[in-house]
Amino acid sequence: MQDSKSKFTIVINTYPNKTRNEDLTKCLDSVLKQTFKDFTIIIVENNSSLNEIVLLLKKYFDYRNIIKVINNPIKNLPTLFNLGWMYSSSEYLVYIADDVEIEPSWLESVNKELSNSDDVGVVTGPIISACFPAGEMHRLYLLSQRNVVGRILSWPYLHFSMEDKVLKPGALFESGAYSIGSSLEISKGYPRQEIDLATTSSMGIKRKVLNEVNGFNTVFNFNHADGDLFIRIKKAGYKIIFNPNVVSHHNVRLGPSRNAYFIGVDTGIFYRKHVRPKSFKGIIGVFLNLLVFKLYWIYNAFKTKDIKQLRGISGFIEGYFEKED
Numbered sequence: 001m002q003d004s005k006s007k008f009t010i011v012i013n014t015y016p017n018k019t020r021n022e023d024l025t026k027c028l029d030s031v032l033k034q035t036f037k038d039f040t041i042i043i044v045e046n047n048s049s050l051n052e053i054v055l056l057l058k059k060y061f062d063y064r065n066i067i068k069v070i071n072n073p074i075k076n077l078p079t080l081f082n083l084g085w086m087y088s089s090s091e092y093l094v095y096i097a098d099d100v101e102i103e104p105s106w107l108e109s110v111n112k113e114l115s116n117s118d119d120v121g122v123v124t125g126p127i128i129s130a131c132f133p134a135g136e137m138h139r140l141y142l143l144s145q146r147n148v149v150g151r152i153l154s155w156p157y158l159h160f161s162m163e164d165k166v167l168k169p170g171a172l173f174e175s176g177a178y179s180i181g182s183s184l185e186i187s188k189g190y191p192r193q194e195i196d197l198a199t200t201s202s203m204g205i206k207r208k209v210l211n212e213v214n215g216f217n218t219v220f221n222f223n224h225a226d227g228d229l230f231i232r233i234k235k236a237g238y239k240i241i242f243n244p245n246v247v248s249h250h251n252v253r254l255g256p257s258r259n260a261y262f263i264g265v266d267t268g269i270f271y272r273k274h275v276r277p278k279s280f281k282g283i284i285g286v287f288l289n290l291l292v293f294k295l296y297w298i299y300n301a302f303k304t305k306d307i308k309q310l311r312g313i314s315g316f317i318e319g320y321f322e323k324e325d
Helices: 020-032 051-063 077-086 106-115 136-144 148-161 185-189 207-213 225-235 260-274 280-304 307-321
Strands: 008-014 039-045 067-071 092-097 100-102 120-124 127-129 193-195 202-206 239-242 248-250
Touching: 008 020, 008 077, 008 106, 020 039, 020 051, 020 092, 020 100, 039 051, 039 077, 051 067, 077 092, 077 225, 092 100, 092 106, 092 207, 106 120, 106 202, 120 225, 127 185, 136 148, 148 280, 202 207, 207 225, 225 239, 225 260, 260 280, 260 307, 280 307
Parallel strands: 008 039, 008 092, 039 067, 120 239, 127 248
Antiparallel strands: 092 202, 100 248, 120 202, 193 239
């Protein structure tokens, strides 16, 4: 790879999807408009053929010296994430999903954050969802707040599992639940702060940090590989920073991670590895969070009339008790 002279390598992971070409074009256009120019791009193409990506990249012929493609059809997201940094030699890396657009000063803000402190390992910021609600958890939260009865019924979960901080950016709670604030428009007004979790859809990270923690753990399929990485990074003594100037926009779509079984397995592995409540409140939070997790798949099975949705529950049991690291 010819990125040894660039300070950043921008890794864009792509997935087969009916709107992929449109999404990736918007993503690349936003990257090429950055005010900070010292970067190369690696596209990790998750397809069985290079023909489609080759046709799309004809539009970017003038940038052929800074755009490289790695093709790998494997359906394991951590493996694909690892390809990006293993094929790069830049000091810093950026991870952006192919359905994300970054604002023009995004990379400049990331560079300032990573360059100014030895103990900052990761930086992220608002990743504003194009959808409202900004995902299933946000939808359920909004529904719970529509009336007095909903607020009363949801209070135990929000208090014990979400620790009354559901709208914070990048918070991981004792229950294993995490906050949703960074996907909302209001997060652009949040102060710079240290957080627990970033997002691989929009983040900058130091190469030495990835080397030190041995990258992403491929025991996961799609979900929680990022959370696992960030927990290990913090244990290694590095900070994860939320910077409100690092703004991106997420053209959200449903992808392979919505498979009930894989979500269940990955969640089970994550709980076995990392969820250790330290208080009585946290223990109640774990119970409630897992109860909601199970009820969600039962609800989905009835709603979609698809019994395979119940594999979210069996997958969790398999991941927690049987899946080897």
